[in-house]
Amino acid sequence: MSFAFRPEHPDINPDMWIQIDDIIAANRFIKGSVIAVLRRCQDVVGYLPVELMEYIAAGMNLACSDVYGVASFYALFAFEPKGRHTVKVCTGTACYVKGIKEVISRICNEYDMEEGGTSPDMRFTLEPVRCLGACGLAPVMVVNSDTHGDVSSDKVVDILHHYE
Amino acid sequence: MERFTVEALQAAREDAAAVLNNPDVIQLMVCGGTGCHATGSIAVIDRLREEIAARDMNDKVRVVETGCNGFCAAGPIMVVHPGDIFYQRLKADDVPDIIETHIINGQPVDKHFFKDPISKKKIPAQSEIPFFAHQMPRALRNKGLIDPESIDDYIGRDGYQATAKALLEMRPEAIVEEVKASGLRGRGGAGFPAGMKWQFCQASPEAVKYVLCNADEGDPGAFMDRSILEADPHAVLEGMIIAAKAINAHQGYVYARTEYPLAIRRLGIAIEQATERGLLGDDILGSGFDFHVEIYQGAGAFVCGEETALMRSIEGRRGMPRPRPPFPAHQGLWEKPTILNNVETLANVAQIILKGGAWYASVGTETSKGTKVFALSGDVNNIGLVEVPMGTSLRQMIYDVGGGIPRKRKFKAVQLGGPSGGCVPEAYLDTPVDYEEIAKVGAIMGSGGAIVMDEKTCMVDMARFFMDFIQDESCGKCTPCREGTRRQLELLEKICDGSGEAHDLDELERLSAVIKETALCGLGQTGPNPVLSTLRYFRDEYEAHIHEGRCPAKRCVALLKFEVDVDLCTRCGMCARACPVDAIEWEKKQLARIDKEKCIECLTCYDKCKFDAID
Ligand SMILES: Cc1cc2nc3c(=O)[nH]c(=O)nc-3n(C[C@H](O)[C@H](O)[C@H](O)COP(=O)(O)O)c2cc1C
Ligand code: FES
Numbered sequence: 001m002s003f004a005f006r007p008e009h010p011d012i013n014p015d016m017w018i019q020i021d022d023i024i025a026a027n028r029f030i031k032g033s034v035i036a037v038l039r040r041c042q043d044v045v046g047y048l049p050v051e052l053m054e055y056i057a058a059g060m061n062l063a064c065s066d067v068y069g070v071a072s073f074y075a076l077f078a079f080e081p082k083g084r085h086t087v088k089v090c091t092g093t094a095c096y097v098k099g100i101k102e103v104i105s106r107i108c109n110e111y112d113m114e115e116g117g118t119s120p121d122m123r124f125t126l127e128p129v130r131c132l133g134a135c136g137l138a139p140v141m142v143v144n145s146d147t148h149g150d151v152s153s154d155k156v157v158d159i160l161h162h163y164e
Numbered sequence: 165m166e167r168f169t170v171e172a173l174q175a176a177r178e179d180a181a182a183v184l185n186n187p188d189v190i191q192l193m194v195c196g197g198t199g200c201h202a203t204g205s206i207a208v209i210d211r212l213r214e215e216i217a218a219r220d221m222n223d224k225v226r227v228v229e230t231g232c233n234g235f236c237a238a239g240p241i242m243v244v245h246p247g248d249i250f251y252q253r254l255k256a257d258d259v260p261d262i263i264e265t266h267i268i269n270g271q272p273v274d275k276h277f278f279k280d281p282i283s284k285k286k287i288p289a290q291s292e293i294p295f296f297a298h299q300m301p302r303a304l305r306n307k308g309l310i311d312p313e314s315i316d317d318y319i320g321r322d323g324y325q326a327t328a329k330a331l332l333e334m335r336p337e338a339i340v341e342e343v344k345a346s347g348l349r350g351r352g353g354a355g356f357p358a359g360m361k362w363q364f365c366q367a368s369p370e371a372v373k374y375v376l377c378n379a380d381e382g383d384p385g386a387f388m389d390r391s392i393l394e395a396d397p398h399a400v401l402e403g404m405i406i407a408a409k410a411i412n413a414h415q416g417y418v419y420a421r422t423e424y425p426l427a428i429r430r431l432g433i434a435i436e437q438a439t440e441r442g443l444l445g446d447d448i449l450g451s452g453f454d455f456h457v458e459i460y461q462g463a464g465a466f467v468c469g470e471e472t473a474l475m476r477s478i479e480g481r482r483g484m485p486r487p488r489p490p491f492p493a494h495q496g497l498w499e500k501p502t503i504l505n506n507v508e509t510l511a512n513v514a515q516i517i518l519k520g521g522a523w524y525a526s527v528g529t530e531t532s533k534g535t536k537v538f539a540l541s542g543d544v545n546n547i548g549l550v551e552v553p554m555g556t557s558l559r560q561m562i563y564d565v566g567g568g569i570p571r572k573r574k575f576k577a578v579q580l581g582g583p584s585g586g587c588v589p590e591a592y593l594d595t596p597v598d599y600e601e602i603a604k605v606g607a608i609m610g611s612g613g614a615i616v617m618d619e620k621t622c623m624v625d626m627a628r629f630f631m632d633f634i635q636d637e638s639c640g641k642c643t644p645c646r647e648g649t650r651r652q653l654e655l656l657e658k659i660c661d662g663s664g665e666a667h668d669l670d671e672l673e674r675l676s677a678v679i680k681e682t683a684l685c686g687l688g689q690t691g692p693n694p695v696l697s698t699l700r701y702f703r704d705e706y707e708a709h710i711h712e713g714r715c716p717a718k719r720c721v722a723l724l725k726f727e728v729d730v731d732l733c734t735r736c737g738m739c740a741r742a743c744p745v746d747a748i749e750w751e752k753k754q755l756a757r758i759d760k761e762k763c764i765e766c767l768t769c770y771d772k773c774k775f776d777a778i779d
Contacts, residue, residue, distance in 0.1 A: 031498075032480030035463055039422075073482040073639075075464035076422055092384030093579060093615045094541035096629055102766045106744055109764055130466060130633065131384035132423055135541040135615075136199045136236025136548050145425075147202035153766050154744045 003028075003059030007051040011081060019044045020052070024059035034060055038071050047078040075129075083118040083125040085163045088142040092131030099152070100139040104128070106153040107160070124160065167442030169450050170328050173319065180320025183226075184310070187246070190225045190267055193308055195241040197232025197394050198387075198426050204255065205229075205240035211256040215263050225267060231312040231395020231430070234304065234549035235295055238278065243290050243308060250290035251276040281545045281567050295546040298565045300527065300553050302535045303351075303511040307395040307549075312430050315437040318398040324443050326514035330406045331451040334517070336366055339410040343513065345521025347533030351388075352378050352469075352506030353584065353611050354686070355532075355599040358513075361503055364493035365411040368501040373413035375404050375455075376478075376497065376504040379420040379427070380462055380469040383582030384633065386613035388537040389507035391549050393420070393427035396511065397434035401444065401457060403510025406517055408455045411503060416457040419474050422464060431459055466583075466637035470685050471496075471504045473639070484639045485685035506611065508537055528554035532598040536612060542579075543618035545570050550614075552597060559593040562616055573618040577701070581610025583630045583637075584690030586697025587623065606697040608690070620771070622719035623702035624709055628656035630694035638687060645688030648679040652695060661722045664710035669699065718778075721765050725779045728756050732777035739769035739778065 003024055006017055023040045027033040037056060042048050048071055057067040071077040089095075089104055104115060107126060111119040118125045134140045137149025141156065148159055166172065184191075194200075194209050212227045233241045238252035242262075249272045251262070258276060265271050277286040278293050287293050301307060310317035318324070330339055344359030365373060377400060381389040393400060404416045420428050435457055438444035446454045460478050467473045468483035475497045477483035496502025512534065516524045525533040532554040538561065541547050545567035552561055558578060562568070569575050577587040586607035588595060595601050599609050617626070635649035652675050655668050676692035683689045699706065708714045715723040728739075733755050740750035747762035748769060758769070758778075770778050 032478060034480040035477070036461070039461065039463065069482055070480065073465060073484075074462075077463065090384075093582065093613065093629070094385045096384075097542045097615060097617055097621055099767075099771060102768055102771075105764065105766050129423060129464075130382065130637075131386070132198075133381065133387040133390040133421075134198050134202060134236070135385050135387055135539060135613075136239075137202055138541060138547075140202075147198065149199070149202050153768050154742065157744075 004055055007055065009049055009051050011047075011049060012045055012052065016044050020055070021059075024056065028060050034062065034067060034070055035074070038067070038077060042077060047081050049079070080118070081122075083122045085123065085144055086125050086127060087160070088127045088129045088132065090130075090132045090134075090138070090140040090142075091128040092135065092138075094131070094135035095139040098138040102153040103139055103141065103151050103156050106156055110157050111160075124163070170332065173324060173328060173449065176316065177319050177322065177325070180316040184317065184320045188224070191245040192225060192227045192267075193230045193233075193243045193245065194227065195231075195233040195239060195308065196229035197236070197391060198424075199232065199236035200239035200241060201426070203239040203253075207256040208240050208242065208254050208259060211259040212263075215259055219263070219268075221267075228311045228317075229313075230308045230310065232391035232549065233308045234391065235546065236549070237547035244272075247272065248289045248291055250278055250288065250293060252278050281570070294567065295548065295550075295565055298556075298560065299551050300535050301551050302515060302524075303392060303399075303508050303537055304395065304549065304551050305515070306399065307391070310396070312395055312397055313433050315398060315434070315441060315443075318396070322518065323398055324402060326517040327402050327405050327443065328449055330409050330517050331448055331453050334409075336410045336412060339406060339517065340366060342521045343410070343516060346512075346516045346524035347521070347528070348509065348512055348516060348524060349532065349599065350506055351508035351536065351611065353581070353608070355609060358505060358509055361493060361505075362407060362410045364491070365501050365503045368494060370501050372500045373411050374497045374500060374502040375408045375411070375413045375416040376474070376502060377404055377416065377418040377510055378469060378471070378474060378504055378506045379418050379424070379431075380474065381421055381424070381507070381611065382466040382469040383584075383611050383613045385539065385541055385579070385582060385615045386611050387539045388549060388612045390421075390424050390427050392507050392511050392537070393424070393431050397427075397431045398438065399511045399514055400431070400507055401434055401438055403505070403513035404457060405444065405448065405455050406513050407503060407505065407510070409453060411501070413503075414454045414456065416455060417460045417478055417497075418457065419460050419462060419468070419478060422461045428459060428461065435459070465639075466633075467639045467685070467687050470687060473685070474504065475502065482639070484641045485687070487684060508612070529596060529598045529601075531600055532609075536597055536609065538612045538614045540566050540614050540616070542615035543569055543573065543621070544616040554598055555596045557594050557596050558588060561597070561614065562593070566616065569616065569618050571618075573620065576617045576619050576621055577623065579607075579615040579617065579626070579694075580613070581608035581693070582613050583633050584608060584686065584693055585610045585613075586693050587617070587626070587701060589701040606693070606700055608693070620717050620719070622660075622715055622717035623698045623705045624656065624659055624715075625717075625719050627695045627698045628653065628660050631656055631691075634687065634691040638691075642682075642684035642688060644679045644682040645684065645691065648675050648683075649688070649691055651675055652679075652692065656695070659706060659709050660715075660720045662709065662713050662720070664706075666710060668710065669703075669706055673699065718770050718776075719767070721767070724765075724770075726758050726760060726763055726765065727779050728758060729777045729779050730755055732775050734775050734777070736774075738772045738774065742768050742772040744768060
């Protein structure tokens with residue numbers, strides 16, 4: 001079942017559209033489920049293109065502005081495509097005290113990117129996050145789903161080297 | 165799966181306790197918290213299982229993946245019972261030796277023991293390590309002792325006994341009375357008495373009510389709630405069931421941070437297991453009482469930890485706070501009466517019901533009862549989770565439990581309460597852990613983040629850091645917070661950049677007063693605290709930045725020269741070896757020199773130089 005006219009989009013293939021429809025179908029009558037729908041759709045596509053948010057709005061019977069309003073409120077949602085690997089650097093207090101600033105400036109320097117941005121070769125997206133709850137290992141970086149503790153400006157490039 | 169009656173629960177408890185306490189089986193408790201996972205505990209566990217199976221010892225040794233042990237900096241950690249032998253920093257390759265020497269031949273392997281950073285002595289037993297010896301686990305009573313993914317382990321440690329008692333033997337009023345008698349106050353920050361909150365909600369005649377658990381844990385530097393959920397998720401569920409009975413609610417939600425995948429997974433398993441056994445869902449333990457729990461994942465917004473914002477978020481909207489009253493106890497989620505409690509608050513409830521409010525209140529101070537869990541981190545030797553009785557002094561916590569400051573540096577301050585809190589300097593380290601006493605020195609108890617800072621931390625930069633956090637996380641609904649915090653950040657950035665002016669400090673104070681007075685929610689009302697507390701205790705550092713263009717801690721890049729002080733340089737070459745871009749020229753026994761063309765101003769050399777010789 002499709003919920004509205006499916007727009008053409010280079011980053012969404014037919015298989016993804018099927019998954020998106022399933023997500024909407026499972027949630028459209030559940031009160032307050034739009035955040036969960038956005039999260040799952042982002043898991044499928046990697047980010048939330050405008051066309052996708054419009055489609056979700058139609059499927060959930062909500063105004064586009066409501067969907068965009070919710071999505072733009074939460075840091076989890078991205079509106080730009082991401083690099084092949086997501087590097088989350090913790091900018092929480094413990095990591096800050098232990099020198100994450102140096103690590104971040106090293107990464108930015110090495111891969112020609114900014115905080116929150118993606119490297120020109122689409123290899124890494126650098127996401128600052130507020131405390132990963134692993135303060136015991138500060139400073140902490142999570143690449144995809146691997147947690148690396150005790151990183152430093154000299155070690156960080158060796159670690160990232162392994163992610164092609 | 166068979167649904168429990170009370171009799172079946174008692175029988176299951178006896179069976180499970182027999183497994184946990186079997187004297188003929190050696191129990192290897194390996195930490196499986198987020199921290200130890202990151203340092204490789206899963207490889208250790210796999211190897212243990214492999215080696216034990218290969219030696220046909222499965223009936224003599226039990227390998228348990230526990231939740232967070234608490235001593236995160238020493239991971240991966242394994243504790244062996246009997247004997248309480250504590251091993252730290254294990255690798256998979258250490259496993260065969262430990263099995264042969266310790267498990268088979270009874271000789272603990274001392275090279276993996278904990279070494280006290282002060283006395284340099286090796287300490288084999290976990291209970292004798294100072295980090296653990298001064299603690300009093302209550303909210304964390306099962307940490308390191310059970311497999312958090314096994315409801316049987318939990319039942320074997322008196323799990324769900326309190327639920328049985330509350331649902332079958334107690335009237336809602338009696339539950340509230342017990343919680344009131346315990347003096348338990350909210351552990352999420354504000355410290356509101358839990359029993360009173362429940363009583364307000366109980367009084368409401370509405371038919372639909374909700375119980376919510378706040379597992380958003382947004383304060384950076386805090387990981388108590390994550391650890392509780394990872395180590396003992398059923399304890400939190402029990403707290404929710406008992407709260408539900410007290411106010412007559414039948415639906416609950418746990419609002420959990422999306423950054424905590426392991427905690428969410430373990431809580432999900434706990435809900436599933438409890439539901440299968442009839443300890444959650446319809447007709448719990450045959451009592452006729454129904455209660456369902458769902459997990460709701462946050463999406464990365466600090467303000468959603470605030471109660472009214474959290475409820476908006478569960479409703480699927482932008483997580484913006486609203487003015488109170490009406491209080492959530494009367495009008496909360498979907499406008500129905502709702503109670504919201506923090507993870508740690510709820511984790512204490514089952515013990516209070518089982519052992520009585522008077523038992524809980526037997527430790528603590530006049531106004532703050534029981535224990536408090538802190539996440540001790542930053543510049544301190546023993547980093548990890550610490551549960552101490554209320555009334556313990558901050559000094560005891562940092563020096564006795566935390567083992568003091570590493571690298572022979574001096575203590576400067578401990579930051580309590582995250583972005584809503586403040587810094588406590590050396591002079592006030594004897595302040596006891598107590599809601600009112602901590603507030604008197606300009607900080608707050610907060611949710612329990614305690615970040616220790618040594619002399620190399622710039623307090624102006626810290627204030628800037630927190631203000632950056634606050635202005636970024638401000639939801640934008642009210643002007644004082646949206647605009648005021650931004651103006652404060654600009655002022656602080658200006659000072660850190662070396663262009664601060666004398667009147668900036670007055671302006672910071674004025675703005676702080678206005679924001680505190682007029683902001684809509686707790687985020688803005690407490691947001692200026694980090695500025696005020698650093699101004700109160702470290703005004704000299706602000707003044708050095710403004711009047712002398714100097715950052716005493718050498719952290720503010722704009723005020724640094726990136727030059728080697730020839731008088732102080734000992735020609736050791738530490739800086740040159742540490743520099744990630746080879747910008748430091750040095751040869752044996754020669755002065756170091758920084759090549760400014762190559763230097764990326766990363767401050768690594770400042771951190772590595774032991775002689776403070778880089779200016
Ligand atoms: C900006 C802001 C963020 C908050 N974040 C949290 C949080 O992450 N976890 C939490 O338990 N309470 C948080 N609180 C406090 C909650 O609003 C609420 O008081 C608490 O969850 C109630 O539970 P308790 O009484 O058991 O502490 C926050 C409050 C504010 C104003
Ligand atoms: S501050 Fe970085 S993990 Fe907590």
